[in-house]
Amino acid sequence: xxxxxxxxxxxxxxxxxxxxxxxxxxxxxxxxxxxxxxxxxxxxxxxxxxxxxxxxxxxxxxxxxxxxxxxxxxxxxxxxxxxxxxxxxxxxxxxxxxxxxxxxxxxxxxxxxxxxxxxxxxxxxxxxxxxxxxxxxxxxxxxxxxxxxxxxxxxxxxxxxxxxxxxxxxxxxxxxxxxxxxxxxxxxxxxxxxxxxxxxxxxxxxxxxxxxxxxxxxxxxxxxxxxxxxxxxx
Numbered sequence: 619x620x621x622x623x624x625x626x627x628x629x630x631x632x633x634x635x636x637x638x639x640x641x642x643x644x645x646x647x648x649x650x651x652x653x654x655x656x657x658x659x660x661x662x663x664x665x666x667x668x669x670x671x672x673x674x675x676x677x678x679x680x681x682x683x684x685x686x687x688x689x690x691x692x693x694x695x696x697x698x699x700x701x702x703x704x705x706x707x708x709x710x711x712x713x714x715x716x717x718x719x720x721x722x723x724x725x726x727x728x729x730x731x732x733x734x735x736x737x738x739x740x741x742x743x744x745x746x747x748x749x750x751x752x753x754x755x756x757x758x759x760x761x762x763x764x765x766x767x768x769x770x771x772x773x774x775x776x777x778x779x780x781x782x783x784x785x786x787x788x789x790x791x792x793x794x795x796x797x798x799x800x801x802x803x804x805x806x807x808x809x810x811x812x813x814x815x816x817x818x819x820x821x822x823x824x825x826x827x828x829x830x831x832x833x834x835x836x837x838x839x840x841x842x843x844x845x846x847x848x849x850x851x852x
Contacts, residue, residue: 620646621666621735626656626682627697628674636669639724640731653677660686667734672698672705680708687713691781693734710818713780733809756791758852761830761839763791777829782807786822787830790840790850799847823848
């Protein structure tokens with residue numbers, strides 16, 4: 619069954635170009651032209667990936683992403699005509715998985731789409747390879763990561779994490795005690811084709827600390843190693 623991609627773009631020529639090229643790659647494509655219809659389509663269809671423009675009628679892409687992230691973990695690639703760092707930071711903060719600034723090459727766009735879908739497939743295959751009674755668990759005192767369910771609990775209470783926050787925590791937890799550079803984290807968590815910089819890591823580490831540290835200002839679980847990166851202590 620072909621993977622379903624929801625393209626949310628109000629600019630007719632770009633919308634048709636994206637739809638055409640995705641269809642040529644064998645994906646099923648559904649179109650939305652404003653923020654409200656995008657939310658309705660996403661909830662009704664549950665797509666495998668969403669391509670989401672920021673500048674939209676009714677509701678902008680930031681608001682659409684924020685709303686969908688409350689109940690969906692589908693990967694989201696955001697598009698914008700503005701090359702401003704604040705847009706990128708806001709997009710990542712509300713849960714976008716990747717970010718493309720117009721104009722972009724269709725080859726790069728296709729590569730980003732394939733990378734996000736490949737990541738989801740690998741995660742799904744890994745989860746399905748484990749029986750429900752044989753979960754992979756990482757335990758650090760009162761912090762528990764259930765890798766099969768992609769769930770985190772703190773003091774036995776569910777801890778809501780954005781998809782990238784979970785991926786980052788899991789990567790660090792699997793390498794407990796190791797110093798991890800920002801570049802390595804970017805490559806392993808975001809992927810080699812991610813266009814952001816090391817500040818993306820710092821932002822996500824800060825969010826994680828606010829959720830798992832007893833005192834985020836003096837963290838003892840995710841420790842900064844000056845000039846080198848971060849080390850997860852558990």
